[in-house]
Each structure stands twice: as structure tokens, then as C-alpha cells.
Amino acid sequence: MPDSATLEAVNIDQDEGAFSYPEDYKHDAGTGLNEGTLDYISDIKKEADWLREFRKKALKVFNDKPMPTHWASDDLENIIFQNIRYYLAKGGAPTRNWDEVPDDVKETFERLGIPEKERKFLAGVEAQFDSEAAYSNVKEALSKEGVIFVNSTEGLREHPELFRKWFGKVIPTGDNKFSALNSAVFSGGSFIYVPPGVKVKHPLQAYFRINAENFGQFERTLIIVDEGAEVTYMEGCTAPKFETATLHSAVVELVAMKDAKIQYITVQNWSNNVFNLVTKRGLAHENAEIRWIDCNIGSRLTMKYPGVIMKGRKARGEVISIALANDGQHQDTGAKMIHAADETTSNVVAKSISVGTGVSTYRGQVHIPKHLKGCKNNTECDALLINSTSKTDTYPAITVKGNEHSTQHEASVSQVSEDQIFYMKQRGLSEGEAMSLSVNGFVNDLVREFPMEYSVELKRLIDMEMEDSVG
Amino acid sequence: MSLTLTPPDKMADKQSTDQWFASAPLTESSVDLPDWYQQIQASSWEQFCENGGPTRLDQNWRFADLKKVRLSGLLPAPEVDSASSVERALRNRLEAFAAHFVFVNNRLVHSETGSLPEGVICLPINEALAKHSDLVQSYFLKEEGCLGGSKFRQIHAAASLSGVFVHVPRGVICEDPILVNHFVGGDSSTIFPHTLIVADDNTSVSVMDTFQSIQENEETYAIGNVDLHANNGANLQYVAFEDASDTGAKHVQLNSSKAGRDSSIKSAFVNLGAAWVRNESINHMADSGADCQIYSANLANGIQEYDQRTLQVHEAQHTTSDLLFKNALYDNARTIFSGLIQVLPGSHHTDSYQTCRNLLGSKAAEANAMPGLEIDADQVKCSHGSTSGQISDEEIFYLQARGITAEDARRIISLGFLNETVSRLDCDNLKEFLFSRIERKFASLA
Numbered sequence: 001m002p003d004s005a006t007l008e009a010v011n012i013d014q015d016e017g018a019f020s021y022p023e024d025y026k027h028d029a030g031t032g033l034n035e036g037t038l039d040y041i042s043d044i045k046k047e048a049d050w051l052r053e054f055r056k057k058a059l060k061v062f063n064d065k066p067m068p069t070h071w072a073s074d075d076l077e078n079i080i081f082q083n084i085r086y087y088l089a090k091g092g093a094p095t096r097n098w099d100e101v102p103d104d105v106k107e108t109f110e111r112l113g114i115p116e117k118e119r120k121f122l123a124g125v126e127a128q129f130d131s132e133a134a135y136s137n138v139k140e141a142l143s144k145e146g147v148i149f150v151n152s153t154e155g156l157r158e159h160p161e162l163f164r165k166w167f168g169k170v171i172p173t174g175d176n177k178f179s180a181l182n183s184a185v186f187s188g189g190s191f192i193y194v195p196p197g198v199k200v201k202h203p204l205q206a207y208f209r210i211n212a213e214n215f216g217q218f219e220r221t222l223i224i225v226d227e228g229a230e231v232t233y234m235e236g237c238t239a240p241k242f243e244t245a246t247l248h249s250a251v252v253e254l255v256a257m258k259d260a261k262i263q264y265i266t267v268q269n270w271s272n273n274v275f276n277l278v279t280k281r282g283l284a285h286e287n288a289e290i291r292w293i294d295c296n297i298g299s300r301l302t303m304k305y306p307g308v309i310m311k312g313r314k315a316r317g318e319v320i321s322i323a324l325a326n327d328g329q330h331q332d333t334g335a336k337m338i339h340a341a342d343e344t345t346s347n348v349v350a351k352s353i354s355v356g357t358g359v360s361t362y363r364g365q366v367h368i369p370k371h372l373k374g375c376k377n378n379t380e381c382d383a384l385l386i387n388s389t390s391k392t393d394t395y396p397a398i399t400v401k402g403n404e405h406s407t408q409h410e411a412s413v414s415q416v417s418e419d420q421i422f423y424m425k426q427r428g429l430s431e432g433e434a435m436s437l438s439v440n441g442f443v444n445d446l447v448r449e450f451p452m453e454y455s456v457e458l459k460r461l462i463d464m465e466m467e468d469s470v471g
Numbered sequence: 472m473s474l475t476l477t478p479p480d481k482m483a484d485k486q487s488t489d490q491w492f493a494s495a496p497l498t499e500s501s502v503d504l505p506d507w508y509q510q511i512q513a514s515s516w517e518q519f520c521e522n523g524g525p526t527r528l529d530q531n532w533r534f535a536d537l538k539k540v541r542l543s544g545l546l547p548a549p550e551v552d553s554a555s556s557v558e559r560a561l562r563n564r565l566e567a568f569a570a571h572f573v574f575v576n577n578r579l580v581h582s583e584t585g586s587l588p589e590g591v592i593c594l595p596i597n598e599a600l601a602k603h604s605d606l607v608q609s610y611f612l613k614e615e616g617c618l619g620g621s622k623f624r625q626i627h628a629a630a631s632l633s634g635v636f637v638h639v640p641r642g643v644i645c646e647d648p649i650l651v652n653h654f655v656g657g658d659s660s661t662i663f664p665h666t667l668i669v670a671d672d673n674t675s676v677s678v679m680d681t682f683q684s685i686q687e688n689e690e691t692y693a694i695g696n697v698d699l700h701a702n703n704g705a706n707l708q709y710v711a712f713e714d715a716s717d718t719g720a721k722h723v724q725l726n727s728s729k730a731g732r733d734s735s736i737k738s739a740f741v742n743l744g745a746a747w748v749r750n751e752s753i754n755h756m757a758d759s760g761a762d763c764q765i766y767s768a769n770l771a772n773g774i775q776e777y778d779q780r781t782l783q784v785h786e787a788q789h790t791t792s793d794l795l796f797k798n799a800l801y802d803n804a805r806t807i808f809s810g811l812i813q814v815l816p817g818s819h820h821t822d823s824y825q826t827c828r829n830l831l832g833s834k835a836a837e838a839n840a841m842p843g844l845e846i847d848a849d850q851v852k853c854s855h856g857s858t859s860g861q862i863s864d865e866e867i868f869y870l871q872a873r874g875i876t877a878e879d880a881r882r883i884i885s886l887g888f889l890n891e892t893v894s895r896l897d898c899d900n901l902k903e904f905l906f907s908r909i910e911r912k913f914a915s916l917a
Contacts, residue, residue, distance in 0.1 A: 070528045370835050388819065388849035398840045398857055399534065403831040406860035413846045413853040 155191025286312030325358030531619025656685025
């Protein structure tokens with residue numbers, strides 16, 4: 001099976017986001033990271049003193065924590081923090097009118113189809129270009145109902161009473177090295193508040209774009225959905241391919257109050273030199289539901305384990321994950337399910353496909369302590385290997401205390417069987433088409449969980465990735 | 472403030488300075504030990520002294536209670552009166568056996584080898600080292616280990632050993648099992664049971680080690696190593712039956728299997744006793760057609776903790792392996808299972824399975840499972856599964872409807888649950904023996 005052909009398939013896919021514009025930034029914190037960098041960011045954002053302190057403490061934690069290479073990929077050692085630019089912005093507040101967005105930024109997002117999508121079906125959009133949001137809008141009707149959808153700077157400045165209470169509470173600064181880094185230098189990201197009982201029918205969307213070389217994007221997202229409210233949030237990410245590695249390290253915190261529902265959808269298609277090291281966690285109160293729907297196609301190394309802490313009785317957590325690792329990529333994804341109340345249930349379904357020399361890894365944690373009863377977990381992870389050079393790893397960890405729970409974990413690894421391919425060729429399909437069909441069938445039940453536009457897009461991406469991978 | 476790229480090692484636990492033993496645990500040997508072996512002992516002692524032991528960051532010790540391996544004041548087991556132990560061993564053995572050895576506190580006190588087929592070498596390890604130095608050397612402690620037990624491996628290699636060496640020459644079938652009993656007694660007393668089995672081409676052999684305490688309430692240690700080698704077409708079975716005192720015994724056993732072309736190795740851990748058990752099992756499917764089956768049945772109650780780590784390495788094409796570990800937990804018992812299947816590059820057409828099932832019988836019991844896969848080849852069929860749960864009310868009801876009390880129903884179901892692993896072994900006598908011991912412990916729980 002020719003790997004050059006596989007490579008070609010990757011390049012086709014990446015073309016969509018593979019363009020960049022000349023850099024012309026008003027604010028640039030320079031390369032490297034020290035307290036001065038943090039002051040620079042705080043000054044520009046005119047941040048309150050507590051937030052400055054928060055950043056500085058976080059930097060200390062970041063410096064003190066070792067790289068987690070005792071369990072994670074050694075590739076992490078290739079990130080040179082002093083060569084990264086931590087803050088780049090065009091200046092000015094995000095505009096609510098698409099026409100006012102600077103032309104090159106606008107063109108970038110036009111090419112990615114943001115406003116077009118918004119016109120069609122979205123309830124609100126935020127588009128982040130490097131460190132700051134370039135565009136942010138939410139439908140008027142939702143504003144009237146009290147839905148707040150702003151960037152992190154505005155959220156902490158304009159609505160401290162809402163956001164400060166939960167900020168950094170679901171994912172504390174010291175959770176891991178990269179959450180500490182994010183806490184020190186975060187900029188951008190969405191802060192969303194949905195008032196009690198408001199069910200946001202259409203998804204809110206954010207789009208993240210890295211445009212500059214050697215740039216690190218550290219957005220911070222906090223979504224609070226009050227009692228009985230519901231929201232679906234979608235994010236997409238792209239970056240052009242530069243010669244040197246780029247870092248994306250986000251922190252996403254979700255808070256679902258009693259009876260609330262949050263669905264968080266990610267389609268990650270960073271270029272093949274982005275380190276994507278993201279911490280995502282949700283806190284589900286009584287009878288609340290948090291679903292992470294996660295699709296990783298791009299990046300050089302992704303480490304992302306969305307988690308749900310089920311804090312209230314009958315809370316539910318779910319992670320649905322699709323990962324596609326192509327040549328030179330490592331998709332290290334998984335899920336964390338922390339049961340902290342009676343009758344909580346969690347479900348993890350992960351499917352990964354490794355093509356060429358791609359490596360996909362599933363890491364999971366399920367924790368059910370002993371003072372609880374009636375907790376349930378189901379975990380399924382399936383891996384598909386396309387070429388003989390492909391690799392897949394699975395490392396779940398399940399702790400159950402007490403006899404009133406049930407957990408099950410299953411994993412399987414398989415290939416597209418020669419019989420299947422032969423059968424389809426018999427019926428006139430080419431080998432490539434047969435392979436595409438098989439792979440699409442493998443992930444089909446999960447793809448259906450994505451909103452229509454995304455599932456069509458996903459199928460198309462998978463078709464392209466598979467086109468030349470057999471021969 | 473500048474950023475250090477090499478992070479300070481602050482997070483690592485302070486390296487343990489516990490030395491376990493004040494000096495190398497050596498006792499005088501009645502035979503002359505070969506030089507190469509004495510060199511291994513000396514260098515292993517040095518390595519042991521330099522080894523700081525596992526730290527909290529060591530993935531092979533995740534979920535483990537590291538206090539259990541911070542040891543000091545251990546002593547080589549002293550010579551004791553062995554009559555009652557021998558009597559116990561003889562009273563509780565299988566009817567049919569090829570040979571029977573009893574070791575008490577690391578010393579051979581009884582042996583019967585009358586029913587061994589001709590040509591089979593079956594000797595205490597020291598005697599084998601003296602008489603068959605070259606043969607033993609080519610198989611002795613070849614496994615480097617990678618599951619976290621290096622400090623145990625080193626002290627084992629440095630110490631005076633008990634246990635047997637078995638070599639079955641080409642084409643010989645050894646029908647009945649070889650039985651070995653190990654007893655340990657005395658506070659801080661430590662034994663080093665060693666089992667080395669070499670099954671040459673087209674042979675068949677079965678060995679069972681039994682580990683027991685001389686009496687209850689003594690803090691004793693067993694640090695054992697088992698190496699199984701099956702050459703082309705050989706059929707090898709090994710069972711470790713551990714029924715030591717649950718009020719003080721600590722039991723460590725490091726197993727390794729190497730299965731050659733078209734050979735099959737079945738190995739099993741049955742743990743009923745001991746306060747703390749650490750089992751490591753490394754299985755190499757080294758040539759095409761090799762098959763390893765690894766089973767474990769564990770019945771834990773009180774504050775017993777069983778910590779088991781396994782590795783199935785597929786090193787060649789067309790190899791198979793199957794692992795089934797079952798834990799029944801009561802009271803405050805705790806189990807840890809960590810398994811990994813590795814399919815190395817080029818090991819295409821591999822079939823590999825790994826299952827860990829936990830039956831939790833109390834509110835405070837805790838089961839940890841880490842079933843892992845690392846697949847680096849094509850045309851591989853691999854799966855793993857892990858479940859934790861309790862007996863469902865429907866199952867109890869079904870049996871009650873047939874006139875069985877709820878209590879009996881629970882016992883029958885739990886027994887059947889554990890016996891599934893034992894029933895996959897060979898030799899009916901041996902299976903019945905293990906069934907009866909598991910049943911006896913269940914009866915004592917009620």
C-alpha cells in the first residue's frame with residue numbers, strides 16, 4: 001500500500017485551511033514566556049488585579065510541573081516554549097457587524113464559510129483570529145431572553161457576577177501542566193450563560209483560527225447553563241501549515257445546573273504541525289446531562305480527554321469520539337468519567353482509524369467511589385487499522401468500589417476484512433470506494449450524532465482520506 | 472523568571488531508601504554453585520541496592536499502595552521444624568503425581584520422584600545448578616521484566632533460592648503433574664521460590680506450586696520467580712496456588728513464559744490467601760503458531776489486596792493468546808488488574824484476547840482495571856473487555872424458584888464465576904483440587 005498515495009490524500013484534505021495572510025498585528029507580546037508577557041496581556045485587556053494574580057500564580061504552577069512524559073508521548077519534549085508567541089491581536093473589540101471585520105480576517109473566515117453557516121442556521125457565532133475574537137454575534141431574540149455569548153475578556157469584565165463564580169473551578173489551574181499554561185496566558189474563547197428554562201434551539205458556534213507562525217493559541221471557554229436550560233455549542237479549528245510547530249492549548253469548562261443539558265461539539269482539523277493539548281471538563285448537577293461530541297482529524301499530536309464530573313443525583317455524562325490519525329499524526333484522545341453522586345450514568349463510545357503511519361490512542365478513566373449506589377458506566381472503544389504500518393493503543397483505567405454499580409468496558413481492534421473488500425469489488429466498486437464505504441460504515445453510527453452539516457462534512461473528509469490509502 | 476525546559480523532578484516521590492535486607496539473603500549451600508551463578512547473585516545484589524524502588528509516577532504501580540513495598544528488616548527464612556508442614560503437604564496433595572517436593576523456609580525437606588518418566592530432569596534448583604550448570608544457564612533468569620517488579624527480580628536473583636528445575640527431553644510426555652509445596656514461617660522471614668521449566672520439542676508437562684504459611688499472624692514474605700520455556704510443539708502448564716495466611720503474608724511472584732513454534736503454555740494464578748499479592752506475568756509468543764493462555768481466579772475478602780499486571784507480547788506472525796482473570800471481592804478487599812496486549816510490527820495475523828471480570832460482593836470492595844492494547848501490525852484480531860458488577864436479583868430469583876436459598880444461590884453463582892477460569896486448565900484431578908479449595912474459602916466466608 002503506497003504511503004505516498006496516503007500522503008496525497010492528507011494534502012487534499014488540508015488544502016481547505018492551508019492559506020495564510022501577511023501578519024499585521026497591533027499587539028504582539030513577542031516570543032517567550034515570563035511575567036512580563038502576562039503583564040502585557042493584562043494591560044491590553046485592562047484586567048482586574050485578581051486576574052493578574054491568577055495569571056501569575058498559574059505561570060508558577062506551569063513552571064513547576066514536569067512534562068507528563070512518564071505516561072504521554074515523548075513528542076511533547078519537542079515543544080519549545082521560549083520560541084512561541086503568546087499573544088497576537090489586531091486590536092479593537094470584536095465587531096458585531098460582519099462588514100466591519102478587517103478584510104483579510106473576513107476573507108479568511110469567508111473562505112472557511114463562517115458567515116454563510118451563520119446565516120443558515122446558527123443562533124450565534126464567534127470567530128477567533130489568533131488571540132482575540134474578530135467577530136462575535138448572537139441573534140437578537142436570544143439576547144432578549146438573557147443569553148450571553150461573549151469572549152472571555154468581555155465575560156470577566158462585564159459579567160463578573162456570573163462568570164467568576166465558576167471560572168477555574170471545574171478545571172483548577174494545577175490540573176495539569178497545560179491547564180496551568182492556559183490559565184497564565186489565556187485570551188479569547190467563549191463565555192456563555194443561558195438563563196433558567198431557556199432552550200437555545202440552534203447551535204452556538206465558535207471558530208478558531210491560527211494565522212501566524214510560531215503562535216500559541218490559548219482560548220478559554222466557560223459555558224454555564226442554568227436550571228432546565230439547554231444549549232448546543234460547536235467549535236471548529238483550522239490553521240495553515242507552517243514550517244515550525246504551533247501550539248494550541250485550550251481550557252473548556254462546562255457547568256450544567258439542575259436539569260440542564262449541554263452538548264459540546266468539536267471538529268478539530270488543525271494542520272499537521274499543531275500540538276493540540278486541550279483540557280475539557282464539565283460539571284453536571286442533579287439530573288443534568290453533558291455530552292461531548294468530539295472529532296479529531298488534524299494536528300500533529302492531540303491530547304484531549306473530555307471529562308464529566310457527575311455531581312448531582314441522576315446526572316448523565318457522555319463522550320462520543322471519532323479520531324482519524326494519518327501519516328505523522330498521533331491522536332491521543334479519550335474520556336474521564338467521575339461519578340460523584342448516586343444513580344449517575346456515563347457512556348463513552350470511541351472509534352479511531354489509523355492510516356499509514358498514524359497512531360491513535362484511547363485513554364480513559366472511570367471512577368466510582370464506594371459511598372455511592374446505582375452508578376453505571378459503559379465504555380466501548382473500537383479501532384480500525386488501515387495499513388500495516390498503522391498503530392493503535394488503548395489504555396483504560398476503571399475503578400469501582402462497592403457492589404451497587406455496574407461497569408463494562410469493551411475494546412476491539414480490527415481491519416477492513418479482505419472478504420468485505422472482495423465482496424464489494426465483485427459488485428463493481430473500486431478498491432478505494434470499497435475501503436471508503438467500509439470505513440464510513442465503521443464510524444457511521446457515531447457520525448449520525450453530529451449535526452447534519454457536520455456529518456456530511458465528516459463523511460466527505462473520510463472519503464478523501466481513504467481515497468488513495470489502498471492499492 | 473525564565474522557564475526551565477527540563478522540569479525539576481519535584482513531583483517524583485522521594486526515592487525510597489529502605490534497604491529491605493541488611494545484607495544479601497544468602498544461606499550456605501550444600502552443593503557447589505557454579506561461578507556464573509555466583510556472579511549473577513553478586514551483581515544482582517548491587518543492582519538491588521541501587522534500585523530506589525517504584526515511585527508514584529511509575530505507571531506499573533498505578534492504583535497500588537506503595538507503602539506495601541517500602542520494606543525493611545526482612546530476614547532470610549530460618550531453619551525450623553518441618554514435620555507438621557510436610558504432613559500437611561502430603562495430606563492435601565493430588566492422588567496422582569509424577570513428583571512431589573516440599574520446601575519449608577527455603578529448604579528442601581521432602582521429595583518423591585518415583586513416577587517421573589525416563590529422561591526428565593526434576594531437581595531442586597541448587598542441585599540442578601551444580602549438576603546441569605550449562606543447561607540451567609541457558610534458561611536461567613533471562614526475562615528482563617518491564618512490569619515494575621525490578622527490585623523484586625533483583626533481590627530474587629541475589630538470594631539463595633528454593634524450588635525446582637524441570638527439563639523434559641524431546642518427545643517425552645509427563646502425564647501427571649509435578650507438585651511443589653512452599654511453606655514460610657517466622658516474623659520477617661523471607662523465602663525465594665524459583666521455578667524453571669523447560670519443555671523441549673513435542674513434550675507435555677504440568678507443574679503446580681502451592682504457597683502456604685506455617686502459621687497465621689506472622690509477617691512473612693515470598694519473593695518468587697517462575698520462568699516457563701516451551702520449545703517447538705511443546706505443551707506446558709503451570710499453576711501457582713497461593714493460600715498463605717491472610718493476616719500477614721506478602722506474596723510476590725514474577726512469571727514469564729516464552730512459547731516457541733506451535734507450542735502452547737497455560738499458566739494460572741489462583742489466589743485465596745495472603746494479605747498482599749503482587750503477580751506479574753510476561754508472555755512472549757516468540758514464533759509462529761505459539762499460544763499462551765493466562766488465567767487467574769482470585770477470591771479476596773477482609774483487607775486483602777491483589778495486584779496483578781500482565782503483558783502479552785506477540786513477536787511473530789500467526790500467534791494467539793487468551794487471558795481471563797476473575798476476581799470475587801468481599802468486605803474491604805481491593806484488586807488491581809493491569810493488562811497489556813502488544814502486537815509488535817510485522818506480527819500479522821494475530822489473535823489476542825484479554826478479559827478481566829470483577830464480582831463485587833460488598834459495599835466497600837474496590838476493583839481497579841486497566842486493560843490495554845498496543846497494536847502495531849496488520850490483520851490482527853484483538854479485543855479486551857472488563858466488567859465490574861454484582862450478582863443480579865434475577866439470577867438469585869431464578870435459583871430460589873428452584874428451591875435454593877438466596878444464600879446458597881449467591882455462593883453457587885460466585886463459585887461458578889471463579890471456576891470458569893480453573894475449568895479451562897488441563898488435568899481433572901488438579902481442577903477438582905482447585906475447585907475444592909475455592910469452595911472451602913467461600914464456605915468460610917458465610
